[in-house]
């Protein structure tokens with residue numbers, strides 16, 4: 001009856017939103033541009049080199065691990081995202097080798113040992129950052145002032161900073177973390193591309209402010225200093241390591257804020273965002289289980305009520 | 308008063324109604340038609356013709372008094388060449404009547420009645436059954452059975468929502484076959500005893516809504532629902548329009564509703580007004596490989612190959628029966644168009660999805676869109692790990708395979724395929740003769 005051409009068989013649906021994981025990663029990269037740009041403006045072109053080296057470390061580590069594990073190179077940009085995010089949490093004049101080591105550690109210890117993308121419980125960039133902080137505390141606290149590059153302290157470390165300084169970022173700190181405005185630009189881009197929900201970042205900010213109020217400190221100051229906003233927007237929103245429901249993400253964010261404050265106020269580190277994120281990453285499976293069991297209960301109740 | 312009671316989960320699809328403005332035309336019946344006896348949910352009726360018989364257009368090929376055994380009719384005049392086993396569009400085997408078209412299109416004498424009010428409910432059901440009418444929205448459930456509800460019906464809901472992107476047969480029927488449709492709707496109202504009639508349309512289709520607000524005045528209310536896939540399913544639609552929840556495993560009649568599709572109403576109208584049985588249906592033929600996409604009348608039993616030849620598609624690569632969301636790719640083009648066929652898509656290379664799936668990144672989007680309240684991400688995990696009790700407990704069986712989850716999955720995981728095979732495994736395990744755990 002018909003000419004026997006071979007027809008392609010594939011499962012339904014035969015349509016896709018087009019929003020792929022890869023595209024999402026590129027979107028995150030794009031949203032980091034204002035942050036990176038601001039860092040270059042504030043701290044000079046060395047920032048670009050350090051970022052590049054960190055990303056190279058991450059991407060090379062990804063390629064090497066995949067080759068060792070005999071997995072295909074899927075052209076994934078997630079290692080690039082990890083490298084970028086990690087780099088932006090480093091001091092602007094950290095040695096290049098620190099960036100490289102951090103990138104490698106983030107990918108290898110943060111992701112590949114668990115089985116690669118999707119299987120890692122902890123945010124790789126946070127793993128890299130905490131590893132560096134614990135192993136090389138001196139290099140990780142080499143703070144320099146914007147524009148002139150002389151050594152300085154961070155506001156969290158006791159330096160004076162006006163609200164305006166904190167908002168635009170003209171103070172000592174990690175290269176991507178100082179400017180609230182740049183980070184908010186990034187957040188708006190992510191949100192406009194529907195890559196993140198507001199729940200985790202807002203939860204983080206609220207949790208931080210809440211504890212600050214409780215212990216009688218300035219909530220605005222705590223939200224705007226250190227890596228809080230950067231972590232809230234770029235690390236707490238990581239799909240793989242944050243909860244899968246919106247409410248779960250809010251709780252997750254709150255937890256990060258609260259833990260950050262606990263570390264800042266009572267801990268021995270002046271900064272605690274990456275620690276807090278890792279701790280909440282560890283709780284994510286619990287939050288997911290609770291949330292999804294609740295969803296199941298509701299679904300079953302519906303089934304029962306209607307049959 | 309009437310409105311959308313509850314936002315439901317789901318996903319807003321690109322409308323892609325590319326051929327919505329293409330008026331209905333007819334694909335001439337081909338040289339040979341292959342008419343399966345089984346074209347509905349139920350049991351095939353016994354054939355009433357034999358090899359060598361000459362049949363007229365509209366002659367029944369099978370007959371039965373049983374409401375679940377819906378007859379089929381000759382869509383051309385000519386000789387019955389064979390009555391043999393063959394592959395049905397569902398992939399199962401069934402009896403197929405092969406008629407060689409003699410090109411005369413000699414029609415069987417028929418007569419109808421000018422007004423639906425000339426019929427009693429019983430007469431309507433009988434005529435609808437004998438006319439071979441089944442649900443043309445895709446499910447192909449015998450219409451006369453639905454018109455004989457065992458419970459008190461207050462609302463007849465006419466489903467004009469074509470959830471599937473691209474498909475626009477209902478839209479054309481609303482605009483071009485309004486009178487027949489309204490005749491059918493009135494008849495169905497008489498048969499079900501419903502007090503009110505509502506026609507539900509998606510907000511993708513403002514022309515249809517405006518047209519009907521004028522034309523259907525005094526017969527039916529028109530309600531526009533947001534096109535959030537899968538709103539077009541009966542359960543979801545009733546929830547959206549009337550705020551009533553149907554028992555899982557129950558029927559719309561359990562909440563006083565009968566749902567009929569627009570094209571089914573047209574078929575009912577044709578049977579009663581003209582006495583003409585269901586011998587052809589409207590099919591949207593589209594996809595990048597089709598030279599003349601559009602909405603076509605196709606004689607039942609026309610093969611996909613013949614349809615594609617008429618619309619111009621010299622080298623089909625992937626062909627779907629149905630729309631892009633739930634349509635199934637066919638292995639060959641010898642499959643005939645049946646009552647349940649709503650569309651044929653011949654996809655171009657750009658439309659064919661060949662990307663490799665990536666691992667689940669736990670983004671949670673599948674969970675957010677599932678209108679059945681399932682957690683597709685978890686079901687996937689349970690199936691992949693072989694945790695069948697868990698999969699069952701977490702509702703795998705209630706998945707309607709709508710594809711919303713796979714549509715949004717950024718890692719392009721073929722979730723529906725996993726769920727289909729998972730459901731098959733569950734059924735195999737539950738089978739009484741199974742020795743599995």
Ligand code: SF4
Nearest residue numbers: 677706707709710712
């Ligand atoms: S295919 Fe199944 S699991 Fe996926 S959205 Fe539809 S009903 Fe839910």
Ligand code: SF4
Nearest residue numbers: 667668670671673716
């Ligand atoms: S949508 Fe896909 S990647 Fe996201 S959670 Fe569901 S299965 Fe995983």
